[in-house]
Amino acid sequence: MKTMIQVDGLVKKYGSRTVVKGLDLTIEQGEVLAIIGPNGAGKSTTLDMILGLKQPDNGTIRYWCEDPMRYIGVQLQSTPFFPGFTALENMRMFAAFYGLRLKDIELFTQLQACGLGEMAKTDAARLSGGQQKRLAIAMTLLHKPKLIFLDEPTAALDPRARREVRQLVQSLAQSGTTVVFTSHDMEEVQKLASRIVMICEGSILASGTAEELLAEHGASSLEDLYSALTDRQFT
Amino acid sequence: MTTIIRTMLTGLFRDMHTMVWTIVFPVAMLLGLGLYIQDGSYSERLLSGVLTTNILFGSAMVTAFYVMSHRNRGIYKLLRVTPFSTIAFIGSVTAARTVLALIVSCVVVCMSILVLGVKLSALSLLLMVIILLLSTVCFTAIGFIAANLSKDESNVNMISNVMCFPMILTSEAFYSLQHAPEWVSVVGRLLPFHYFVEAMGIAVQHPVTAGEILKPVGVLFGFTILCLTVAKVTFRWDSEGGIIRNSKKRALSNEGA
Numbered sequence: 001m002k003t004m005i006q007v008d009g010l011v012k013k014y015g016s017r018t019v020v021k022g023l024d025l026t027i028e029q030g031e032v033l034a035i036i037g038p039n040g041a042g043k044s045t046t047l048d049m050i051l052g053l054k055q056p057d058n059g060t061i062r063y064w065c066e067d068p069m070r071y072i073g074v075q076l077q078s079t080p081f082f083p084g085f086t087a088l089e090n091m092r093m094f095a096a097f098y099g100l101r102l103k104d105i106e107l108f109t110q111l112q113a114c115g116l117g118e119m120a121k122t123d124a125a126r127l128s129g130g131q132q133k134r135l136a137i138a139m140t141l142l143h144k145p146k147l148i149f150l151d152e153p154t155a156a157l158d159p160r161a162r163r164e165v166r167q168l169v170q171s172l173a174q175s176g177t178t179v180v181f182t183s184h185d186m187e188e189v190q191k192l193a194s195r196i197v198m199i200c201e202g203s204i205l206a207s208g209t210a211e212e213l214l215a216e217h218g219a220s221s222l223e224d225l226y227s228a229l230t231d232r233q234f235t
Numbered sequence: 236m237t238t239i240i241r242t243m244l245t246g247l248f249r250d251m252h253t254m255v256w257t258i259v260f261p262v263a264m265l266l267g268l269g270l271y272i273q274d275g276s277y278s279e280r281l282l283s284g285v286l287t288t289n290i291l292f293g294s295a296m297v298t299a300f301y302v303m304s305h306r307n308r309g310i311y312k313l314l315r316v317t318p319f320s321t322i323a324f325i326g327s328v329t330a331a332r333t334v335l336a337l338i339v340s341c342v343v344v345c346m347s348i349l350v351l352g353v354k355l356s357a358l359s360l361l362l363m364v365i366i367l368l369l370s371t372v373c374f375t376a377i378g379f380i381a382a383n384l385s386k387d388e389s390n391v392n393m394i395s396n397v398m399c400f401p402m403i404l405t406s407e408a409f410y411s412l413q414h415a416p417e418w419v420s421v422v423g424r425l426l427p428f429h430y431f432v433e434a435m436g437i438a439v440q441h442p443v444t445a446g447e448i449l450k451p452v453g454v455l456f457g458f459t460i461l462c463l464t465v466a467k468v469t470f471r472w473d474s475e476g477g478i479i480r481n482s483k484k485r486a487l488s489n490e491g492a
Contacts, residue, residue, distance in 0.1 A: 051316050053472070067318070074316045080309035084246050096238040097317040 002029040002064065004147055004178055005050060010059035012045050012202075019045050021202040022059070027147070029064075032169070032179045034193035036186070038230050042202040043182050044077070047149055070098075073145035077152050079132040081124035087111060087135050088120040091142065098143040107142075114138040115164060130161020137168055148172065150181040154188060166192060186222040196222070198229060205229045236327050243331035253297075258339050261289045262346055269351040278351040283435040284408040286340055286367070291399055291428060293339070294332055294371050298378025299395040301328070303385055312473045321470060325379065333371040340367050355439065362438040362448060369455055370431045376462035377427075383469035402428035407436070427458035 005027040012020040020042045027033055035043050048054040050061055051074060065071065081090045091107040102110075111120050114134045119127055124135060133153060140148055153169065154162045162185075169192055173179055183189050189196060190210050198206045198213075206213055206229060210222060219225035247253050265285045269278050305311055314324060344363070347353040355363075381398055385391035405412070405423030412420055423429040434451035437443060 053312060053315060069316055070318055072316065074313060076309050076313055078309040080305075080313050082246065082310065083304055083308070084250050085242070089242050089246065092242050093239060094313075094317070096236075096242075097314060097319040099318060101238065 001031070003027070004029050004064045005068075006060075006062040007046075007050065008060050008062075010046065010049060010061070011057045012042070012049060012054065013057050019202050020049070020056075023199070023202065023204060025197060025204070027178065027180055028195075029146075029178055030176055032173045032181070032192055032194045034189040034196045035180065035182045035199060036184070036189055036196060036226065037199035037205075041199045043199055044151060046199070047151060047180075047182070051149065068147075070143070071146040073140035073143065073148040075133075075136045075140045075148070075150045075153060077155065079136045081132070081135070083125060085124060086121050087116055087124050087127065090124050090135065091139060094139045095142045100143060102142070110138055110142060111135075114141075114168060128161070130157050130164060133157060133161065133165055134168065137165070141172070145177065147178040147180070150179065152182050152184070154183065154185060162188070186226055190222050198226065200230050236323055236330075239324075239327040240330045240334070243327065244334055247331065247335055253335075257289070257293050257297075257335065258342060261285050261339065261343055265343055265346055266350055269347070275352065278347065278353050279439045280409070280436065282343070282347040282351070282353055283432065283439050285343055286363070287370070287406075287408050287428070287432050287435050288403060289339060289343070290336055290367065290370050290431070291374055291402060293336055294374035295378040295381065295399055296395045298328065298332060298375045299381035299385070299391050300388070302379055302382035303388060303391040306382065306471060306473060307387070309473065311471075315472050322467070325466065325470075329372055329375045332375050333368060336367060336371045337364070353439070356443065358445065359438050359440075359443050362443065362445065363435065366431065366434045366438055366448075366452065366455070369452065369459055370427075373427055373431070373455060373459040373462050376459065376466040379466035380462065380469060383466065383471050402426045405429065406432045408432045427455055427462070430454040430458065 003026050005025075007023060007025040010020055010023040010025075011018065019040075023042070023046060025046070035046070037043050045054060049056045051072070052069070082093055085093065088104065088107055088111065091111065092102070092104075095102045095107065108117065108120055111117055114137060116131060116134055116138060119131055119135075124132065127135060137150070137153065140150075150169065154165050157165065166188060169179060169181065173192070173194075181192070193210065195209055196207070196213060197204055206217070206225075208216065213225055214220070214222070217225050217228065219228060265281060269281050272281075314321075340363070344355070344360070348355065377398060378395070381395040382391055385394050401422065405419050405426065406428050408428075412423070430451040434448055434455060437448045437451070
């Protein structure tokens with residue numbers, strides 16, 4: 001399996017507080033990697049450093065190609081849309097950011113693929129939470145990325161919207177796209193991830209497939225394992 | 236870039252709020268005051284005043300709110316992980332605002348000619364277009380600076396007011412400062428709006444000589460370069476922390492410090 005991103009000894013400090021403590025991580029081509037951990041564990045900071053949004057204080061990040069951002073898609077926790085713009089116009093704007101000159105019919109097809117065909121001319125701000133997440137993912141996929149980062153893609157969604165987003169992630173994984181996502185939902189992590197990395201207080205506590213982690217720690221569920229490992233860290 | 240400018244303009248023209256405040260309000264102000272006072276020389280000052288204040292509010296204050304809203308929604312953070320450059324994005328926002336400003340100014344000028352009987356030569360119109368282009372860039376950059384220095388919506392409102400109102404009050408956009416205390420003119424001369432009003436005032440005069448206009452246009456050009464530089468240096472990608480100065484290239488660097 002080809003390594004897409006190799007992170008070695010990553011450190012990030014905010015003042016005197018070290019939020020990421022010498023973290024090592026690899027992202028392999030074709031995998032669905034779940035990064036889990038409590039709030040403030042350093043997950044988002046790690047992703048931000050990988051994406052070049054934050055400068056690490058130490059450590060190295062190596063990418064599989066010279067210009068990785070051309071092949072990476074990012075969905076942030078918030079759903080940032082241009083105010084007053086329709087779903088289609090937001091798609092057009094982000095396509096232009098990637099230097100793509102897509103016709104409206106092509107953008108519409110992409111929206112349809114994410115189940116938003118009927119909402120193309122609706123103000124993005126008026127879409128439901130689930131629709132906004134799907135629009136954010138549709139925007140992420142415009143330039144056909146090889147690797148996508150999804151930061152809590154199903155947070156604050158109702159069960160139906162959650163299922164729709166999960167199906168979308170599964171179809172992406174099946175098409176060979178490498179997916180890295182963060183989540184607090186252990187059931188979702190178990191269903192979607194081919195590998196799990198558990199982070200707490202800026203360090204990796206455990207890493208492997210769900211089956212490996214459960215067997216290694218003798219836990220009956222990911223939720224139990226998560227509680228046990230994070231409790232041990234905090235006590 | 237053209238796709239971005241076109242999409243932004245579509246959004247601007249669909250927004251009723253923008254339409255009312257950017258087009259209907261200045262036209263109503265021009266016609267209301269012009270027809271009430273009915274004085275040829277004041278009509279010229281009124282035209283100059285309406286054009287300049289419209290650019291000040293439309294470019295500086297609207298841009299400040301626009302940029303703040305984009306930043307707080309995380310749009311810039313997402314923009315940063317695309318290959319599109321900041322300068323190109325700032326340029327696109329400025330270009331869309333400039334097109335809108337020129338259209339509004341065109342409507343205001345036509346109304347002043349047709350209803351108030353203001354006479355403008357071809358040279359005047361040419362100079363007015365140059366001044367409007369330059370000032371739109373300058374005041375849009377000031378809008379970016381106001382947003383860059385602000386933390387949230389209430390903050391941006393206060394900072395843009397602090398930047399814009401002294402410019403209006405110390406300028407001769409609508410009234411003469413001949414009898415005002417000297418310090419008012421001194422403060423005014425330290426601000427770009429003074430030179431914008433002066434240049435526009437000369438451009439709408441009948442007859443106009445290009446030579447007189449060089450000094451205020453030159454100073455306005457200097458302010459434009461300064462404001463663009465400050466806007467670029469202080470540009471913030473997200474609402475967290477202080478002003479981030481690192482360039483896209485540095486952000487993509489794969490080595491830690």
